[in-house]
Amino acid sequence: MSSSAYGIDLGTSNIKIYAKGDDSILCQKNMIAIENKNNLFAYGDDAFEMYEKAPGNIHISYPLCNGVIADIKNMQMLVKCFILDLCRNNIRPADYYIAVPWDVTEVEKRAFNDLVKKANVKAKKVMMVDKAIADGLGMDIDVKNSQGVFVVDVGFDTTEISILSLGGIVLSRLIKVGGQKFDDSIRNAIRKEYSLIIGGKTAEKVKISLGQLEESGSDALVYGRDIVTGLPVERAIPTKLVDEALQENFDSIIDNVKVILERTPPELAADIYRNGIYLTGGASQVNHFPELLAKGTGLKVNLAQNPVESVALGISRIIKDENYRSVAYSVEGMSGGR
Numbered sequence: 120m121s122s123s124a125y126g127i128d129l130g131t132s133n134i135k136i137y138a139k140g141d142d143s144i145l146c147q148k149n150m151i152a153i154e155n156k157n158n159l160f161a162y163g164d165d166a167f168e169m170y171e172k173a174p175g176n177i178h179i180s181y182p183l184c185n186g187v188i189a190d191i192k193n194m195q196m197l198v199k200c201f202i203l204d205l206c207r208n209n210i211r212p213a214d215y216y217i218a219v220p221w222d223v224t225e226v227e228k229r230a231f232n233d234l235v236k237k238a239n240v241k242a243k244k245v246m247m248v249d250k251a252i253a254d255g256l257g258m259d260i261d262v263k264n265s266q267g268v269f270v271v272d273v274g275f276d277t278t279e280i281s282i283l284s285l286g287g288i289v290l291s292r293l294i295k296v297g298g299q300k301f302d303d304s305i306r307n308a309i310r311k312e313y314s315l316i317i318g319g320k321t322a323e324k325v326k327i328s329l330g331q332l333e334e335s336g337s338d339a340l341v342y343g344r345d346i347v348t349g350l351p352v353e354r355a356i357p358t359k360l361v362d363e364a365l366q367e368n369f370d371s372i373i374d375n376v377k378v379i380l381e382r383t384p385p386e387l388a389a390d391i392y393r394n395g396i397y398l399t400g401g402a403s404q405v406n407h408f409p410e411l412l413a414k415g416t417g418l419k420v421n422l423a424q425n426p427v428e429s430v431a432l433g434i435s436r437i438i439k440d441e442n443y444r445s446v447a448y449s450v451e452g453m454s455g456g457r
Contacts, residue, residue: 187230294371
């Protein structure tokens with residue numbers, strides 16, 4: 120085993136990279152700002168700061184879409200920049216473990232492999248880890264035993280619903296509902312109710328602060344552009360409106376969770392009934408969602424301690440513990456229960 124190893128979780132919104140050297144996880148926005156079509160202007164959190172504010176000659180984008188690579192050139196650039204930051208500009212040969220969604224094609228899997236191989240980061244070997252398995256490990260679950268484990272990972276673009284057993288995935292479903300859809304629903308509701316256009320960042324801030332606002336009994340204060348006058352205005356938005364806007368998305372996830380539960384073999388269903396659902400992913404923390412999921416399924420919901428980094432934590436366990444190394448596979452061999 121190489122003394123140098125990295126674990127990469129390419130999230131659509133955040134990229135998480137585990138570095139074995141100093142046992143740390145870097146977590147930054149998976150964003151890049153390109154000036155005049157070919158100059159790197161900013162990346163990560165710095166690029167996110169400029170998002171929705173940049174002039175026309177600076178293009179800011181997410182290189183990932185729905186969990187798969189949409190812009191391989193920019194994604195390679197981002198990976199190289201972050202690895203350079205982690206190893207203080209001194210890249211040494213290393214092994215790379217990369218988390219991939221279960222529901223993607225062989226071609227998309229190879230794109231993840233090629234991404235690391237061609238990013239000029241001196242990759243000795245590139246191994247794949249199914250995202251749901253890494254999630255389970257990141258939540259301190261022994262995924263290699265015969266217990267059925269039900270993991271729901273609510274991400275930025277997608278929600279991955281999986282049943283794990285014996286180090287593999289028994290059933291899995293990827294749906295295109297996640298944090299971004301939540302933000303869009305908030306924006307649409309505010310536009311419809313108040314004739315007010317707000318930005319994606321503002322909607323995200325409202326979504327994140329919803330719990331605190333409800334506790335304090337205060338409204339969400341937003342700034343945007345009035346559709347009628349075209350002028351910038353400030354509005355107080357009641358939290359009830361935001362809750363109602365999110366309800367449809369929550370229902371969609373809960374319905375898909377039920378579909379997977381209906382297809383679960385009875386023996387595994389018994390384990391899931393005992394242990395409940397393991398809920399993770401950045402958007403899983405949205406106000407009331409864990410309670411609604413528990414109510415909708417009649418099962419206990421275990422919320423991850425660190426939902427944003429659970430995949431990266433799982434990869435760190437694979438890198439550090441020989442016992443779990445077998446759940447990683449190379450794209451050339453294409454094992455992993457396929």
